[in-house]
Amino acid sequence: MDWQQISFEVQKSEVDLISEVLVGLGSLSITFKDAQGNDIYEPPVGTTPLWEKVTVTALFSSEMSKDYVEKTILEICDINISDASSLKDKVWEKECQKDFPAMQFGKKLWVCPSWDIKPELSTGAIVIEMDPGLAFGTGTHQTTSLCLEYLDENPPVNLDVIDFGCGTGILAIAAAKLKAKSVLAIDNDPQAVMASHENANKNHCNDVINTIHSMDQDNSSRCDLLIANILANPIIELEPLFSEFLKSNGTILLSGIIKDQVKEVVSCYSQNFTGIKLANKDEWYRISATRKFS
Template sequence: MDWIQLILKISKQQADFVSEVLMGLGSVSVAFSDTNDDAIFEPKVGETPLWQNVTITALFDVGAEQDYIKDTLKKFCNINEVNFALLKDRVWENECKKDFHAMQFGKRLWICPSWEDSTQLPSDAVVIDMDPGLAFGTGTHQTTDLCLQYLDENPPIGQSVIDYGSGTGILAIAAVKLGANQAVCVDNDPQAVVATLSNIKNNQLESQISALHTDNEGQLEKVNLLIANILAKPLVGLCTHFSTLVKSGGHIALSGILHGQVEMILSAYGEYFLELSVRQKDDWCRVNGIRK
């Protein structure tokens, strides 16, 4: 089915009202995006922040009355520049496949989607079978990349691992494929737990990796390595908890940290961990350390 696409550039203050008008006009979909590419990180609980300049993309049935929509937006929203475009129907699953290919991390580690042939990768490749999905963590973000690089450079052979804030479970899967004996994935999002269990099964690692919700993490035991790819403020809040989960001499790898937030991570974790070091990629950082 084809669609009529309408794109409007408005201010933050207009966003809610304009979206309500568009839905009232019969829009089947309204999406917000940033007009000026200004990032928003770590909003407060309960807040849904918007950028100062917002782009709204709305979809209408192909038979929608464009003149009526345009006149209504001009009258009630004071929007004069209204442009429509025909959005041809496509197989959106195939569109996704065009943008997601096998990716290499470090020397040996690869993520390969199901529609690509992993036998074409180097003979020494350690392959994670994973498609993009709803949960965070398929290697494309710098924070996940930093954690995968760490595992490739420091394969946890014979170790026990916790992947905290696991998202898709990608880090636990990588750890086990690089030699870890066992791993536990922990996340506070039920969708992430479901995604993790599916990816564990796809990689045939059910006997070595388990996944649980944070409500059930009381069963966790101390491990040799804890990896947490979340955000800086939660990492600070979890510092004491993490210290109880890592064995003496064990390692920690923390990601999801912006460059300007590194000092507060080092300050918090310096109480429990030695030899803290930082690795940076673009604006994001990873902090590594050894449990005292």
């Protein structure tokens, strides 16, 4: 079956109404996209903000009359179609797989989905087997890429590592495969905890990685390296806990920070950390630093 996509550019206040009408017309899916390029990176907890101007796109079967949809929307919402296009049916699983090829990070680290060719281990490649799922982190985002590149350049050999906000467990697995002595992977999302455990098992790292929910964490844990690829606000709020987790002269690796937030994060960590270093990909930044002797 072929499909057609019909888009409307609306004000934020009109989104709920037009969505209800589109559902009533039999839309198979509705997506929202910023119409003006104003990104929302870190909304307050418990909120689902929208942009001031939103592009609403509805997917219909090819049998649905575009003119009928436009006429109905115009009568109820007084909004015209901004774009309409046909969409050929495809094997969507294979289409999605094209967006997740094997990727190299630094000199040795590779993240490889099950459907792509893996590099020969004889070349010294260290392979993380990882398929995209519901939890965050497959290496495609700049924040994860920055952390993987750091680990490749600074392998945590014989170190105790904490991956706080582990998502899929990709960074915990990278640390384990780079010869960490132990890795504690922590997340507050049960789905992420499950994904991390399964991915660690798939990569034969369960003897090194212990995956737990944040509610079960023991604040007496101490580590040589703490990784937090989360967001700036929790990074700032958790500084006292992270400082407590780290051994003196241990390293902290923070990611998920946009350019406008760097100064505030650096200021927050300057009291207990030294040797602060920055790296970035596009608007996303990574911060590494050393815990001062306490």
